[in-house]
């Protein structure tokens with residue numbers, strides 16, 4: 001049977017977005033994908049399509065012009081997904097903090113799972129962050145599967161889902177009638 005979870009773990013696809021960085025961390029991301037550091041050995045592929053991505057790698061403090069695209073790309077990615085903030089300016093605004101045209105970090109707009117501090121971050125740290133992201137992705141996949149399983153198990157009467165049945169399974173509450 002086709003096991004999506006297995007393939008997602010073996011070959012997570014990455015979406016890289018620059019939300020107004022100085023390009024320092026973007027160059028390090030490219031270096032981590034190049035043969036010397038070879039992030040692809042974990043099956044990681046850099047893709048340009050949010051609808052096929054599992055990991056969102058973001059750089060930059062979020063400029064006013066980039067914030068809408070940031071949120072749009074995030075919402076286009078299917079669940080489960082993991083967001084990595086690459087670089088100090090992406091985590092908190094860094095050297096751009098309190099400037100008139102930036103938002104001081106991406107977590108003001110989208111939830112972040114992994115923060116990688118540094119200015120610029122090294123390829124080793126980026127690889128560490130992606131490996132951590134893979135663990136989180138697996139955990140999220142399991143949680144989704146559990147919810148899906150409970151949903152499938154729920155009985156349906158006249159098109160209405162029997163939530164009481166689901167509650168009994170989740171909370172393991174036994175009622176005696």
Ligand code: SF4
Pocket residue numbers: 021022023024025026059060086087088089090094095118119120121
């Ligand atoms: S953390 Fe530093 S090097 Fe990286 S994008 Fe921001 S300002 Fe540039």
